[in-house]
Amino acid sequence: MNYLYEITRIANEKFSIRSLKPYQILIMHSILEHEFENKEKRAERIVILPTGTGKSLCFLIPSVLCRGISIIVYPLLALMNDQISKLNKAGISCVCLRGGQTNKERRALFEKLRNGCRLVVTNPETLRTETVLKELEKFRVSLFVVDEAHTIAQWGKTFRPAFSELGEMAKKLSASQILAFTATAGEETLKEIRKVLCMGKECITIEGDADRENIFYSSYPVYDREEGILRLIRSLAKEQLPAIVFCRTRVETVILCHLIHRNIRDLDVRYYHAGLGRTEREKLERWFLESRDGILFATSAYGMGVDKSNIRTVIHYKRPSTVQEYLQESGRAGRDGRASKAYVIISERERLLAEKDQLLSVFTEERCRRRALLFLLGQKKSECSGCDWCSEKVIEKPKLADTAMKMIKKRPFRFDPATAASVLCAEKNPVMLEWPGRTDSMWGLEKENDQELVENSFLKMPELSYVEQGYFKRLYYNKSRVLRIIAVFLTVIVKVRGRLLSYRK
Numbered sequence: 001m002n003y004l005y006e007i008t009r010i011a012n013e014k015f016s017i018r019s020l021k022p023y024q025i026l027i028m029h030s031i032l033e034h035e036f037e038n039k040e041k042r043a044e045r046i047v048i049l050p051t052g053t054g055k056s057l058c059f060l061i062p063s064v065l066c067r068g069i070s071i072i073v074y075p076l077l078a079l080m081n082d083q084i085s086k087l088n089k090a091g092i093s094c095v096c097l098r099g100g101q102t103n104k105e106r107r108a109l110f111e112k113l114r115n116g117c118r119l120v121v122t123n124p125e126t127l128r129t130e131t132v133l134k135e136l137e138k139f140r141v142s143l144f145v146v147d148e149a150h151t152i153a154q155w156g157k158t159f160r161p162a163f164s165e166l167g168e169m170a171k172k173l174s175a176s177q178i179l180a181f182t183a184t185a186g187e188e189t190l191k192e193i194r195k196v197l198c199m200g201k202e203c204i205t206i207e208g209d210a211d212r213e214n215i216f217y218s219s220y221p222v223y224d225r226e227e228g229i230l231r232l233i234r235s236l237a238k239e240q241l242p243a244i245v246f247c248r249t250r251v252e253t254v255i256l257c258h259l260i261h262r263n264i265r266d267l268d269v270r271y272y273h274a275g276l277g278r279t280e281r282e283k284l285e286r287w288f289l290e291s292r293d294g295i296l297f298a299t300s301a302y303g304m305g306v307d308k309s310n311i312r313t314v315i316h317y318k319r320p321s322t323v324q325e326y327l328q329e330s331g332r333a334g335r336d337g338r339a340s341k342a343y344v345i346i347s348e349r350e351r352l353l354a355e356k357d358q359l360l361s362v363f364t365e366e367r368c369r370r371r372a373l374l375f376l377l378g379q380k381k382s383e384c385s386g387c388d389w390c391s392e393k394v395i396e397k398p399k400l401a402d403t404a405m406k407m408i409k410k411r412p413f414r415f416d417p418a419t420a421a422s423v424l425c426a427e428k429n430p431v432m433l434e435w436p437g438r439t440d441s442m443w444g445l446e447k448e449n450d451q452e453l454v455e456n457s458f459l460k461m462p463e464l465s466y467v468e469q470g471y472f473k474r475l476y477y478n479k480s481r482v483l484r485i486i487a488v489f490l491t492v493i494v495k496v497r498g499r500l501l502s503y504r505k
C-alpha cells in the first residue's frame with residue numbers, strides 16, 4: 001500500500017482537504033506502517049498537537065484504512081456528538097456507544113459492526129460495561145484512541161475512575177495500537193497518561209509546535225472585574241465576534257450573562273455549564289456552532305474539541321489553574337487560521353499574587369506573553385506574532401505613562417481610569433463635550449493614541465504602587481503624600497490658632 005497516496009486520497013475524498021501538514025502525514029504514516037508491517041508488537045503513542053491543527057484527522061484517516069475496527073474514546077458527550085456529525089458529513093459510517101441505550105439498541109449497533117462498520121465512538125464509562133467489552137472482544141481492534149487524553153490525569157483520580165482503567169480495557173481488547181491525543185500536556189500529565197495507557201513503560205511521544213500564530217495574547221487589567229468585562233465586551237467590534245468567555249463556576253456564567261444582557265441589549269448572549277440538562281446543552285451547542293455574532297459564557301465543560309472554527313475572541317474572566325488548561329481553552333480561538341484574540345482579565349489583587357502563580361506572571365509581568373507561555377511548556381520562540389506587550393512597546397510606553405502620572409499628580413481624586421483616558425484622548429462623544437473637564441489643560445494631550453491603550457496605561461503604570469484608588473474608583477498619587485499635605489495643613493491651623501490665642505492674651 002502506498003500510504004501517502006492513500007492518506008491524501010481519503011483526506012481529499014472524505015474531508016475535502018487538499019493538502020495535509022507534514023506532522024499530520026508523519027503521524028498517519030507511522031500508524032499505518034505499524035498496522036500493515038509490524039503486526040506482532042503492540043505500540044503506544046502519545047501525540048501532542050495544539051488545538052486547531054487538525055488533530056482528529058490524524059486518527060480518523062488511518063481508521064478508515066486499518067483492517068480492524070477503531071475505538072475512539074471521548075471524555076464528553078458534546079465531543080462524541082461533534083465527532084459523529086463530522087463523520088456523518090464525511091460519509092463514514094460509525095457506531096456510537098453511550099449510556100442510556102437499551103439492549104435492543106445495542107444489539108443493532110453491534111450488528112452494524114459485524115456488517116462492516118469499522119468505527120466505534122464511545123466514552124470510558126460505557127466501554128467499561130462488561131457486556132460492551134465482551135461484544136467488542138469479538139472484533140479485531142486496530143486502533144484504541146483516547147482523544148483529549150489529558151483528562152485522564154485531570155479526572156481519572158477523582159470523579160471519573162473509569163478513565164484510569166482505559167489501559168486495562170485496551171489490553172483486554174488486544175488493541176494493536178494505543179494512541180493518546182491531546183492539545184497540551186505538562187510533565188505531570190504525561191506521566192499519568194503513560195502510567196494509565198502504556199502501563200508505565202516508555203512510549204513514543206510526538207510533540208508539535210504549541211504556538212498558535214494567529215492568536216494575539218493580551219492581558220486586560222481591571223480594578224473591578226464586572227466593570228472590566230462589561231468594558232471589554234462593549235469594546236469588541238463586530239469582527240471580533242463570536243466570542244466565548246470562560247468562567248470558573250456555573251454561577252459566574254449565569255451572573256455575567258445577565259449582567260451583559262442588562263447593559264448591552266443588542267447582543268446575543270447565552271450561558272453554558274455542566275449543570276444544564278442534556279437537551280438544553282445540545283441546543284446551546286447547536287446555537288453557538290451556527291452563531292456569527294454570539295457570546296457564550298461557559299465553564300470548562302464547553303469547548304473541549306467542539307469544532308467551532310470561527311471563534312474570534314476568547315476571554316478568560318478568571319484564569320485557569322495551569323498553563324496547559326489556558327492554552328487548551330484559548331486555543332478555541334481562530335481554528336480557521338484567521339486572526340483572533342485571547343484576553344485574560346487581571347485584577348489588582350492578582351497582580352500582587354503574580355509571584356506565586358506561573359500563569360499570572362505571564363500576564364502581569366513586563367514581557368512577551370507568547371514567549372512566556374511557550375517557555376513554560378519548554379518551547380522557545382524567537383519571533384512573536386502578536387501580544388499586547390510586544391505591540392505596545394512600539395508606541396512609546398514611557399511617554400504615555402509619564403502623561404498619565406502627571407495627570408494624577410496634578411488632579412488627585414478627580415478621575416477614574418476611564419474618564420482620565422476620555423480627557424487625554426479628547427473623546428468626541430456628546431456627554432464628554434458637555435463635561436467641564438474639557439477645559440482641563442490635559443484635554444487632548446494623547447489624542448493620537450488609542451483610548452483603550454491610554455486607559456490601560458493607567459492600570460499598568462510601572463509606578464503602580466504610588467497610584468491608588470480612592471472613593472468612586474478615582475485615582476490619586478501616593479497615599480503618604482496626601483497624608484503629609486493633611487498633616488502640614490493641620491500644623492498650620494494649630495500654629496495660627498496658637499498665635500491667635502497668644503495675641504488675645
Ligand SMILES: [Zn+2]
Pocket residue numbers: 367368369370371384385386387388389390391
Ligand atoms: Zn509578544
